Amino acid sequence: MPTRLWVSGLGFPRRAGTDLTTGGAAFRRPAGLAAVCRLLPVMALAALAGCATTGDDDASAQRARPAMDAALARLPAAAAGFERDAVQDVAPGDATAGKVVEYVTPRRVAVAYVFLYDLGRPAVRDADLPPEVERAVNEATALPSDRTGRQLSVAQRYTVPARGGDLSCAALEGNFGRTRVERQVCVGVADGRFLRVQVTMPSLAAPSADARAFAAEVAGAARGGETAPR
Secondary structure, eight states: OOOOOOOOOOOOOOOOOOOEEETTEEEOOOHHHHHHHHHHHHHHHHHHHHHHHHHHHHHHHHHHSOOHHHHHHHSOSEETTEEEEEEEESSTTOGGGOEEEEEEOGGGSSEEEEEEEOTTOSSOOGGGHHHHHHHHHHHHHOOOTTOTTEEEEEEEEEEEOOTTSOEEEEEEEEEETTEEEEEEEEEEEETTEEEEEEEEEEOOSSOSSOHHHHHHHHHHHHTTOOOOOO
16 A cells, blocks of 8 residues: 655956146156046946846846736646645745645655745846755755654755756655655746745655656746646
């Protein structure tokens, strides 16, 4: 009988300046100083333009980002053998923590969670991913202090190809009591939000679900791909 798994839960040169005559002696501004003086206003304008561009980009991305309900509606009713279940707030009262959607296989042999969140950023970008990947992996290996006999550690790092960009993933292995388990945690960006996909299942000779296929399907749907009707 399959194990039922319940999981709780990521410058240009210029010549010297004009002669200034005092008592018959000629003085010239050093060429380097003249160049710096000329460049300072240009550099200031460039810096201002850069700030304006970044701000404009963030504002544009925020306007283009779908509302949370619309983003959740993109997630499929079923993917890679998992069926969609409940939607919950990750942290009630904190909108920046986002929402989480649970997926399960028959008899809850494997359980998956799909998180969408922004941590208060107006627009999440690929450059924001590296520290968030590490945070997700640390949280995925952390287990409740009141649950003894549970441990997980990173076994492998890899990427999962998906529509709209690869996901950064880690495979974890360990034990929940006497049950050997494996967990996959993947992180990517979906329309200005972080997307985290976590799958946990027993370690069996014949895996009960395809965690990589599930992550790829869900990521593609979250980024605007076709979803199964609900």
